[in-house]
Amino acid sequence: MDKLISLFVFSALSQIVVSHVHTEASFRANIELVSEHSRIFSGERARLRCSIPDVHRSNWTYLWFRGSEELSQTGEELNLWNTKVQESGKYYCQGTRNTKVGKIRTQQSLPVELKVDGGWAILQVPRHPQLVGSTLEVTCRVRGNPRLEEIILYKDGVEVMRQNGHKPDFYLTNLSLEDLGVYSCRASWDVRRQTLSVTSAGTHVQILEVLSQPILEIIPNYDTQLKRMKLTCHVQYNAPAPAPPIDFYFYKNNRRLGPATSDNYNLVKQTPGLYSCKARVPQLDLSKSSEPKNFGLRATGNFPPAASLPRFPNLSSHQPIQFTPVKSTPSQGPPLKTSQPVPTTLLTTDQVFNSATTQNQANPFEEPGDMSGDSADSL
Known part of the structure; x- marks a missing residue:
């Protein structure tokens, strides 16, 4: 009889332990892109950090995911060295630790999207949506940082601004909802009496009221x-x-x-x-x-x-x-031009990169x- 009772107690305890394995904690892991930009050239470095809002400061192991694929890294930071186009995607993290009742996991973090571009030009824009009335700064980066002669900014395939290449930054002042769209840039420079031109992939700009x-x-x-x-x-x-x-x-x-x-x-x-x-x-x-x-x-x-x-x-x-917001009077800034379509001239060079595309109602x-x-x- 004692053996039966012991067997019953052991069976009940086993069920209790099993029922708590892989349970999720009541809080969610937080993921942060430590690198300055979420769109980078292939070969550059990206760094992400995971944190757990645990006031007890327990010892956590960190799980990293790209899409549904679990990565091998388990540290608090995920370092991507010499990135490849294939490493583009949405990244997640999750905390896990062992307890007396089994393994506990936090809820998976919200995603951070990383885009690795194998082309020659990138238009870098702020990661977060911009507000109506604010100023948007965008930068046209060219691989290798050549001395640029001219840079053109496009919105939805139409030229909106042009300037010499010594200043790769553009400023769009007094933003409105009409500035929503997909932006790209075209950069030109001279090499051995030959003009090279590259065009970036489109980048969506979000603007909120x-x-x-x-x-x-x-x-x-x-x-x-x-x-x-x-x-x-x-x-x-x-x-x-x-x-x-x-x-x-x-x-x-x-x-x-x-x-x-x-x-x-x-x-x-x-x-x-x-x-x-x-x-x-x-x-x-x-x-x-x-x-x-x-x-x-x-x-x-x-x-x-x-x-x-x-x-x-x-x-x-x-x-x-x-x-x-009440529509404010546009501030002074460079005039917008809306006449010239996007050029289709591509870089002509012996070195080839795999391009990745990546009221106020009264x-x-x-x-x-x-x-x-x-x-x-x-x-």
């Missing part, structure tokens, strides 16, 4: 006891920290429902009407209004039927919110200082 247009979500029967519904104003706010505060305003039939609030939601009586919201950043002089949304009104020429919108997650004060409601709206519907 500081404040996006809000979307109003209406949740009926949110408080059935008091017959109230919930109005939520969904926006994205991309201002760098410390970001100025945002004020939210809610409207029914063009009349404001109470004063401004720092919360992006409001509970109001559930009554038919045309509802909307506005987000405003006073310090940046930015504001944006949502499209009016019909709730409980018959469809007429003035009031279109309410559109069904997808549910959005609730936003907290710690989550990013977005706004649409608010119909009163301004924030105008408190003429009836707040009786707001509880």
